[in-house]
Amino acid sequence: MSDFTIGESEFLLDGEPFRILSGALHYFRVHPQSWADRIEKARLMGLNTIETYVPWNAHSPVRGTFGTEGMLDLAAFLRQVAEAGMYAIVRPGPYICAEWDNGGLPAWLFAEPGVGVRRYEKQFLAAVEEYLEQVLRIVRPLQVDQGGPVLLVQVENEYGAFGDDPAYLRFLVDVTRQAGITVPLVTVDQPEDAMLAAGGVDGVLRTASFGSRSAERLRTLRAHQPSGPLMCMEFWDGWFDHWGGPHHTTSVADAAAELDALLAAGASVNVYMFHGGTNFGLTSGANDKGVYRPTITSYDYDAPLDEAGNPTAKYDAFREVISRYAEVPPATPRPATPAPAFRVTLGEPVRLLASPGLWGSWSDHREAPSLDELDARLALFRTEIDVDGATMLNVGEVRDRAQVFLNGDPVGVLDREQHDQAIMLPRGRGRLEIVVEDQGRVNYGPRIGEPKGLVGPIRLGSESLADWSVCAIDLDAVPRLWESAAVGAAGVGPTAWRTTFLAEEPADHFLQTDAWGKGFAWVNGFCLGRYWRRGPQRTLFVPGPVIRAGSNELVVLELNALSEPTAQFVPGPSLGPLEL
Incomplete structure (x- = not known):
């Protein structure tokens, strides 16, 4: 067990100064059998901490439930972080943004008339309290002062960009403490005066989110946080993509220089993202600032580890910067092996309009x-x-x-x-x-x-x-359509197709989708997510643990029309053009 506290100007671990070098890694965007690989690669880059959000709607799709199976096993994820000799930061929201469907808030929450959204309203607060008690029951025994890895727990998320309700934020702090969380609490806001003022809580450490002008933004943070350590809780090293837009990347040299400036100022950091992963299933969110723009399936984020968990040039650059301020392990990750490339024919079409009762x-x-x-x-x-x-x-x-x-x-x-x-x-x-x-x-x-x-x-x-x-x-049942559906001819309207393919061993695959229209794909019943010809994304990532040695099944639900009923697997990702 260790004692982790907030000092006059630094974090203190067992009384000694401790700089948090963290990377964002969302357990719910990575297959569980790949968690250990991603965590180890974070350690090899020189990080000492892993940060994750917690998506309320994924854990509680129905009120009164709280699932922790498979990709939602937060406790198992945090234990793997500890086994790697690393620490953890947990950000349970209840709102997380994260380009995640509904910002993590469950749809059932808004079924009752008059329910509040991120404010002090009794229906909303009652549901939030139920949720926080569930998730913090998992976190409580895994805090660093109880022998676990968790150093910090965050309250809400960039609240100053949304509202100004100090009673709501104080309620969250009180519920968190009553649930047995004893490690330091933090808030995060963009480093603007109004946001830091509205999103902060007295007695809770303020942190900031930004990706440029580090020195200037740390000065703004310090004006609102006169004592205590400075921390960039979200150091934006990339960005996300919308359907129909370009694929966003950031300059490796510029991102490394900003990280260097941040660390030179003595600040702690959480790299957002260290590894973005994938919005599997139907979990991607959307923005609407006058125009609705849905987010793509890939959450590659131009991060140090790409969508498949392979180091990028940014990984090497960040590792070199970190080595100026902390000891970095001598080992480096092994180079990736290209994925298998092959083509198979899709067949056995089942049309929605011809037999909707089966769907x-x-x-x-x-x-x-x-x-x-x-x-x-x-x-x-x-x-x-x-x-x-x-x-x-x-x-x-x-x-x-x-x-x-x-x-x-x-x-x-x-x-x-x-x-x-x-x-x-x-x-x-x-x-x-x-x-x-x-x-x-x-x-x-x-x-x-x-x-x-x-x-x-x-x-x-x-x-x-x-x-x-x-x-x-029932989209979850689409891969089972052929158990009762009569196969027909291809025609208009949404149509499900399937095929099989062989694999010598479990390995990452990339499914090319630019010859298709719009829809969803499953491998062995696992939903890879959405595809859409408009791009920018042109491949779907198939995690190796989903693949079986021997025969595998691919199912595609095409909402428009396939230009050709074939599926092509390619050696690597294609996330689209940088300009349109």
Whole structure:
């Protein structure tokens, strides 16, 4: 057991000055069998600490539950950090941003009318207290003063960029302490006067988040934190990408120079990200600052370790900078072996519009329900229309994408990013079907917690459309469709395809997706995430532990159309152009 405290100008570990050299590594974005590899590579770069967020919505998709299996085993992750001889920082939110769906806040939280968002409101506080008690029960015995690795626990996350509610922040501090957290607490905000003032709590160490102008920003932090250690809790060494945008990178030389300036000033640091990993499944978030922009599946972040956990030029540069201020292990990670390259044919198509009952459960509604009411991320809405001639279909707001079909024929797409609300139907009679997709919940700003689906009135001409039959599609069950579905011919509308491929041994793979349209992919039932031809991302990462020696199954759910029904595996990642 060790004693970790905040001194007059430094962190103190057992009474001696201690500089935190940390790297962000999110256990929920990395396959559990790869945790030890990533942690060891952090140690070899010269880091002494691993930082992670905790995603409330992943652990608690349903209120009253708190899952800790597989990629959500926080305790196992922290124990592996300790086994590597490293320390840990835990940032449980409840809001984490992190380009993660809804900023980590569970969708069920907003089902009750009037519930607050990140403020002192009784319904919100009650749910937050339940959550923090669950996650801190895991953290409590793993604190450094109880023989574990955890040095710091963070309260909220960049709260000064969102609100100004000191009672809410004090509530979080009190709940955290009552849950048995005895190590120092911290807040983090961007180094602007208003944000540091609104996001701080008396008696809690303020830290900052930035990626440039280190000396200037540390001075701003010091003005709000007159004593105690200076720390950049998020040293931004890269950035994230949106669908339809460029792939973001940062200069290796500039990032290394900023890290050097930060360490030269005597500050502690958490490199965000050390290893970004992947938004597996449907976990990526979105931004909306007037235009909705969903985040891609890869969270490579141009970090020192790439998406597959391989060192980059930034790794070597950061390691050299750190060696000027701390002892760095002499060993270095082994070079990566290229992934296998091969091509296989996709077959056995199963069309959603041909047999929707196999894809999920049907329900009838007078008014179109939200996706939240259906507990679905993808759904098929169906009704009958009967008016003369061509007519206009109008939707109050589409969140986030709606494919429109009339009598089985495609009519077009309503896209939230384009602010689409209306589409002309060529005929006014027949079966109207709309496939509605949630592309990721907003994770930053005032639109956190908003419902998904077809929002507001749905009209045909001037008349409201009613009497909907809705199939909530069970995406987790898509890889099992062939147990009961009859294989048909390829056709219009969302279609699932599958194939098998052989592997000599478990190893990382990269699945090239630029010949496909838009959809999701699974390997051996593990959802790799979303793909979209618009890019920038052109490959999906397949973690080695998902691959079996021998036969493996690939399933693809294509929402639009495949230009060719083949799957191509390539030697390495392709994350797209740096400029558009």
